[in-house]
Amino acid sequence: MALHVVVGKGPVGTTTADLLAAQGHRVRVLSRSGGTSTDAVEHRRVEAADADAVAAAAHGAAALYNAVNPAYHRWTTDWPPVATALLTAAERTGAVLVTMSNLYVYGAPTGPMSPDSPLAATDRKGRVRIAMWREALAAHEAGRVRVTEARAADxxxxxxxxxxxxxxxxxxxxxxxxxxxxxxxxxxxxxWAYLPDVAATLATLGTDERALGRAWHVPSAxxxxxxxxxxxxxxxxxxxxxxxxxxxxxxxxxxxxxxxxxxxxxxxxxxxxxxxxxxxxxxxxxxxxxxxxxxxxxxxxxxxxxxxx
CATH class of the missing domain: 3.90.25.10 (UDP-galactose 4-epimerase, domain 1)
Incomplete structure (x- = not known):
């Protein structure tokens, strides 16, 4: 099976890596602190904002999953370099970039939020997530990289x-x-987004060509x-x-x-x-x-x- 590289070993990254491994894929997890590799999942110590290091670790990968989780109050400083680095790594390697996102991009809702809802956030964190997605989508539309995004509730x-x-x-x-x-x-x-449903959505987006070029919501009860x-x-x-x-x-x-x-x-x-x-x-x-x-x-x-x- 193909190599799938997950960046981040928090709850989303770990659950997604385990699911991909259970599906028979080769799985490599990149994180700042590394981890103990098993027969199912390989761990490597890599800084997510280092495009060269991520690209080297993702060489030959079919998909690259952005499951990074910066501290809540540091999104404006920590997210932009990480997002740019992972986008660069995906472009260099040819891997599909699958980003884990949330509903912040929509701002104050006026009804149920779908992927077609306006990206109307005015708060700091929402604007950061909008900028990340627009940068990735522009690269996709220019033919430089293939991207998709999952957005989930709490x-x-x-x-x-x-x-x-x-x-x-x-x-x-x-x-x-x-x-x-x-x-x-x-x-x-x-x-409310059940974490196994989040992982199932990410794994699907990374293995199905129909996912490319748009965002998708994680099914929730x-x-x-x-x-x-x-x-x-x-x-x-x-x-x-x-x-x-x-x-x-x-x-x-x-x-x-x-x-x-x-x-x-x-x-x-x-x-x-x-x-x-x-x-x-x-x-x-x-x-x-x-x-x-x-x-x-x-x-x-x-x-x-x-x-x-």
Whole structure:
């Protein structure tokens, strides 16, 4: 089978690498710290912003997956050099560039977001992701490289660390019967991306020519509000009914004065106070990919929660 190179060994990169290996592909993971290679997945220590090093490590690859995850408050400084380096490496090697992205590019939604929705973001992080995609798409349209992009809603699943998921971080409080404190309106509907569905989408985009030259959304179960999702998780844990409180934006702004991460959360307030729902019907119609049923997502996520916290 072909060589597939995944850049980044966080939750997305690791889950995608494991799936590609299970499908019979040769898989190489590049990361700043490297890792322990196995018969299924090779690890190499490579700096993602080093185009020469990435190109050398991706020589002969059929696809190059951008699963890098810079610190939330460093997107404006860390993303541009990484995106340019991976685009350069894909051009040099001929590998398809598959980028993992999100819904930030659409800005404040006025309804379900599809890949055809306007790229209307005005916040810092959204503008960064728009610039990355437009640079890649321009190179594709010029015939220099082949690109595609996956966009997903907020992550959920047992593979996702607490700091990367609005739901997973609440599991210890739910298990103890304590109040879960959430960002934004707990009752607006939201889409949630199950990480195995994210990996399945990326693996498909990297192996199907129909994916090229456009973005695709990761199929997700019907939307659930934060309150509904937390109630589902509490029930799956066998815990008391979930009690959900809302952290005032004034508090978050105050903490943001000393916390760069929370300052960035406030910058995308629209994501938490409006319905934030994904439309992935094009992905399902084209590739036959369907989301994992929500009850299975809940059971898997709750099943990975520690017995004590």
């Amino acid at each position: 992550f959920v699943g047992p593979q996702v660390p607490a700091e990367h998921s609005h739901l997973v971080r609440q599991l210890p409080a739910l298990r103890r019967g304590r109040r879960a404190w959430v960002v934004g309106d707990p009752d607006v509907l939201r889409s 019907p939307p659930r509000s934060q309150r509904q999702a937390l109630a589902d998780l509490a029930a799956a844990l066998g815990a008391p009914p979930a009690r959900v409180g809302r952290i005032p934006w004034s508090v978050l702004r105050g903490i943001g004065l000393v916390s760069p991460m929370l300052r960035e959360v406030v910058d995308v307030r629209h994501q938490f106070d409006r319905e934030y729902v994904i439309d992935a019907s094009a992905t399902t119609a084209t590739f036959g990919l369907a989301p994992t049923p929500w009850d299975e997502v809940v059971a898997a996520t709750a099943g990975a929660a520690p017995a004590t916290a």
